[in-house]
Each structure stands twice: as structure tokens, then as C-alpha cells.
Amino acid sequence: MNRWGEKAIYSLSVLSCVLLFGSVAILLGYLLVKGLPALNPGLIFGSTPMVDALFLKRQVFDGIFPAMAGTLALIALAITIAVPLGLLAGIYMAEYSGRFTRSVFGFFFDLLSGIPSIVVGLFGFSAILFFHHHISESLAPCLLVSALSLAFLVLPYIVKTTQIALETVPQQTRITGLALGATRLQNIVFCLIPESLSTILGGIILAVGRCAEDTAVIMLTGAVVSAGLPDSLFKGYEALPFYIYYISSQYADQTELTQGFGACIVLLLICATLFTLAAIIQKKVRHTLLYRH
Amino acid sequence: MTPPKIKIESLDFYYNTHQILSNINETIPENAITSIIGPSGAGKSTFLSLFNRLWETTPGARVEGRIQARFSDSFMDINDPKLSVIQLRRAVGMVFQMPNPLPMSIFNNVAFPLKLAGITEKETVQNRVTTAIKACGLWPEVKDRLDKKATTLSGGQQQRLCMARALVMEPEILLLDEPTSSLDPRSGAMIEELMVQLKPRCTLIMVSHQPDQVERIADQVIDFTPGSESCR
Numbered sequence: 160m161n162r163w164g165e166k167a168i169y170s171l172s173v174l175s176c177v178l179l180f181g182s183v184a185i186l187l188g189y190l191l192v193k194g195l196p197a198l199n200p201g202l203i204f205g206s207t208p209m210v211d212a213l214f215l216k217r218q219v220f221d222g223i224f225p226a227m228a229g230t231l232a233l234i235a236l237a238i239t240i241a242v243p244l245g246l247l248a249g250i251y252m253a254e255y256s257g258r259f260t261r262s263v264f265g266f267f268f269d270l271l272s273g274i275p276s277i278v279v280g281l282f283g284f285s286a287i288l289f290f291h292h293h294i295s296e297s298l299a300p301c302l303l304v305s306a307l308s309l310a311f312l313v314l315p316y317i318v319k320t321t322q323i324a325l326e327t328v329p330q331q332t333r334i335t336g337l338a339l340g341a342t343r344l345q346n347i348v349f350c351l352i353p354e355s356l357s358t359i360l361g362g363i364i365l366a367v368g369r370c371a372e373d374t375a376v377i378m379l380t381g382a383v384v385s386a387g388l389p390d391s392l393f394k395g396y397e398a399l400p401f402y403i404y405y406i407s408s409q410y411a412d413q414t415e416l417t418q419g420f421g422a423c424i425v426l427l428l429i430c431a432t433l434f435t436l437a438a439i440i441q442k443k444v445r446h447t448l449l450y451r452h
Numbered sequence: 453m454t455p456p457k458i459k460i461e462s463l464d465f466y467y468n469t470h471q472i473l474s475n476i477n478e479t480i481p482e483n484a485i486t487s488i489i490g491p492s493g494a495g496k497s498t499f500l501s502l503f504n505r506l507w508e509t510t511p512g513a514r515v516e517g518r519i520q521a522r523f524s525d526s527f528m529d530i531n532d533p534k535l536s537v538i539q540l541r542r543a544v545g546m547v548f549q550m551p552n553p554l555p556m557s558i559f560n561n562v563a564f565p566l567k568l569a570g571i572t573e574k575e576t577v578q579n580r581v582t583t584a585i586k587a588c589g590l591w592p593e594v595k596d597r598l599d600k601k602a603t604t605l606s607g608g609q610q611q612r613l614c615m616a617r618a619l620v621m622e623p624e625i626l627l628l629d630e631p632t633s634s635l636d637p638r639s640g641a642m643i644e645e646l647m648v649q650l651k652p653r654c655t656l657i658m659v660s661h662q663p664d665q666v667e668r669i670a671d672q673v674i675d676f677t678p679g680s681e682s683c684r
């Protein structure tokens with residue numbers, strides 16, 4: 160390639176990065192400008208005193224506290240279901256599957272990751288309707304159905320990153336444990352997983368983010384406008400993305416719209432906190448696996 | 453010459469359809485250093501991987517012929533399906549060309565094979581790890597920082613740590629794949645000295661690219677240079 164070509168590609172790649180960075184900065188800036196005025200205890204707790212709300216003495220009716228709790232419960236539940244399943248499936252794919260099963264399963268996992276979330280939501284909705292009609296009248300869209308549907312939605316990320324993380328462990332590392340007399344399972348648990356933990360965590364973070372933001376699945380499977388704090392797996396619940404959706408599509412005045420932006424910032428803060436937590440957990444797990452005498 | 457530890461009879465080795473080794477017949481003496489020499493690509497490392505069946509981790513690899521090793525006074529076929537490959541690898545240690553400490557503490561690196569073998573009694577582990585590190589002359593350098601990351605050690609120290617890790621299971625056979633080629637001359641000399649010291653308790657098989665090293669420490673040489681089926 161000639162000198163001009165090199166310069167052009169270089170400039171374009173720098174420009175792309177600047178453009179991306181700029182868009183993110185504008186997005187965050189816009190959110191902050193619009194949402195900061197609403198960001199106060201009143202947004203979260205409404206007219207209920209903060210201490211009473213936190214100690215569950217009194218219900219919050221006009222704040223986003225129940226929605227925050229609902230979103231956290233939803234993430235925790237969905238991730239608890241998806242992570243063990245995804246890890247085990249990823250380990251099978253990378254370490255145990257034959258060429259044929261690997262390609263067949265891999266194809267289906269890729270297919271699954273391409274399914275739009277509204278379709279997954281609709282499937283969850285239809286499934287619970289079926290159960291409602293045929294098994295028990297008491298079964299209805301609820302927290303558990305949402306969590307299961309979300310887990311289904313994020314499973315492919317976890318499977319794929321686990322599989323790739325294990326497959327890309329260098330051959331040298333792979334045979335170190337084996338040469339020392341490790342069984343296949345010991346090699347996976349003590350050598351390969353610690354080595355690939357940070358990549359696997361990347362997949363889990365992606366999954367957490369997806370669970371936190373997804374609206375299509377939850378509005379079909381259990382999220383409601385007003386439910387109070389989530390207290391049962393089998394009831395409807397409030398969730399932040401759903402709150403943001405309905406308040407910004409049906410706001411009555413400027414204050415409500417500002418509250419929507421405020422809720423966006425809260426949602427981002429929740430995600431940031433969870434990512435930090437995940438990084439800390441990863442460090443701890445790695446340390447326990449490798450350094451405990 | 454000491455009695456044979458390993459007997460190799462009409463051995464062929466293939467990767468898929470590509471033949472790497474053909475009709476090898478050799479005897480490896482006990483408590484001696486056998487050196488394997490020859491040009492790159494002649495199958496020296498592959499030959500070494502036969503003794504702990506590490507070649508099995510390579511897809512498409514296949515072996516024909518017989519390798520018999522003497523463990524506790526009776527010869528047994530290394531490739532016998534009834535012989536547990538895990539047990540075999542605990543009795544046949546291996547040290548690689550590049551030092552490969554695991555990303556854990558110095559102590560845990562050496563204790564790792566014990567953990568794999570289910571030996572967890574604290575005092576036993578402590579004693580065996582200490583003995584192995586001392587045997588490799590590494591004790592004075594690491595005794596105050598056993599809980600530090602093994603990767604903070606120098607290349608030569610890491611390689612001696614890997615030797616200690618291989619020795620902690622008290623293997624009867626120790627395989628070494630160019631153990632000094634990534635080290636400076638002084639560290640290399642320490643490893644050589646260590647190998648000579650190990651002879652009374654181990655049978656050592658070493659791939660080497662350095663003729664002077666072979667000259668210094670090898671008791672027997674297997675030459676993989678095409679056309680020279682020689683044995684010294």
C-alpha cells in the first residue's frame with residue numbers, strides 16, 4: 160500500500176475512535192444534563208422517608224425504589240440460573256464434545272444468540288399462558304418467568320465466552336497440568352479455568368448488562384407498573400427499564416420526563432456497581448483457586 | 453552400564469498419515485542420563501512424549517510398537533490400556549524447554565502435583581515441598597518468599613522450581629526437553645549439576661541441542677540424525 164493509503168487508513172481509524180468516544184460522551188452528557196435535576200432521594204423514595212423505606216417499614220408508592228429492587232432481584236435470579244448452566248455447557252463444548260456434537264450444538268447456540276428478545280419474551284408469555292390454562296390458574300406472568308426467559312436470552316453469551324476462553328488457553332499451559340498427573344477434570348478446574356477466568360467474566364458482565372437493560376422480555380413476562388417491593392417469585396414486579404419505558408412514553412409533564420432520565424442514570428449506576436462487584440469477585444475466586452495453601 | 457529401565461521395540465509414530473518415528477529399537481539404562489540429539493523436526497520431543505504418553509493430547513497421533521518400563525522390578529507396557537495414564541505421569545516427571553510455573557505461589561507450584569494426587573496432610577505436604585525445593589538448590593533463594601508469585605522468579609530459578617515440582621512426586625523417570633536452552637550459562641550449569649546429582653534416584657532422559665552439554669553429562673546418546681542409528 161502506498162504512503163497515502165497508509166495515512167488515509169490511519170486517519171480514518173483514529174476518526175472512528177474519536178467518533179465513538181464522542182457519541183458516548185454526548186450520550187452520557189445528555190443523560191446527566193437531563194436527569195441530574197431529578198436525581199435526589201425524592202426520585203427513589205418518593206414521599207416516604209428514606210430510613211423507613213430502606214428498613215421496609217413503609218411502602219414506596221411514588222418513587223423508583225421498588226423498580227430498583229425488582230431489577231436487582233431479576234438480575235440476581237437470571238444470572239444465578241444462567242451462569243452454572245452456561246459454564247457447564249461451555250466446558251462441555253470446549254473440553255469434552257466431539258467434532259460433530261460441537262458443530263451441531265455450536266450452530267444452535269449461535270442461533271439462540273441471534274433470537275430477538277421480543278421473541279424470547281413472547282415464548283415465555285405463551286409458555287406461562289399454557290401452564291395457566293392447563294396446570295394451575297394461579298400461574299401467571301411473574302418474576303420467575305421473567306428470570307427464566309432472561310436466563311435463556313443470555314445463556315449463549317456465557318456458553319460462547321466460556322468455550323472460547325478455554326479453547327484459547329495456550330497448548331503449553333494446557334499440558335502443564337496433564338504432565339504433572341492431573342486428570343482431565345483437575346486440569347480444567349485447577350489450570351484452565353483460573354487461566355481463562357477474566358474472559359469468562361467478560362461474558363458474565365455482558366449477560367448482567369443484558370439482564371439489566373432488556374425491556375422486551377420483561378414487559379411480556381411479568382413486569383408491571385406498580386407492585387411494590389418484589390416479595391415473591393410468583394408475582395409481578397417493577398423494573399427500571401420498564402419504568403423508563405412507560406414514563407417516557409406516557410409522561411404527563413416535564414417533571415415526569417426528567418424522572419425518566421434520572422431513572423436512566425440510576426440504571427447505569429446499578430450496572431457500573433455490578434461490573435465492579437464482578438471484577439472483585441473474579442479476583443477473589445482466582446486467588447482462592449490459586450493461592451490458598 | 454546399569455540395568456535397563458526402559459526397552460523400546462520396533463516403535464513407529466504417526467501424526468495422521470505422516471510418519472515421525474520409524475522402527476526405533478533402544479534401551480535406556482537406569483540411574484543414568486540418556487541424551488537425545490538430532491536436528492530440529494527429527495522427532496526428539498515426540499520421542500520424549502512417548503514415556504509419559506503426553507502425545508495422547510495431540511489429536512491424530514498414533515503409536516505402534518512396544519515401550520516397556522520397569523516399575524518396582526517388573527516391566528510393563530507403557531501403552532497398555534490397563535495402565536492408568538494418570539499414575540504413569542505421576543511416576544514419570546517432565547521438565548519443558550520454557551520454564552512453565554503455574555500462575556500461583558512458589559509453594560503451591562511445588563505442592564500442586566501432591567494436591568492432584570490427593571495428598572493433603574499438611575505436614576507431609578510441607579516436608580515434601582521443602583525437600584524438593586532443597587534438592588534443587590533453590591531453598592536459600594526462596595525460603596522467605598514461598599507465598600510470592602512463582603512468575604516473579606528469574607528464568608533460571610523458575611526452571612529449578614519446575615524441576616522441584618517434577619521431583620516432589622519422587623518420579624522414577626525424569627524427562628527433560630532442552631531444559632537449559634532458554635537459560636543463561638550460569639543457570640544452565642546449575643541445572644546440569646542438578647541432573648548429575650539426581651542420577652542415583654532417577655533415570656533421566658534429556659533432549660539436547662548443545663553438543664558440549666551432551667559431552668559433559670550424558671552417559672548414553674541416542675542420535676536422531678537421519679541415517680545415523682548410532683548409540684554411544
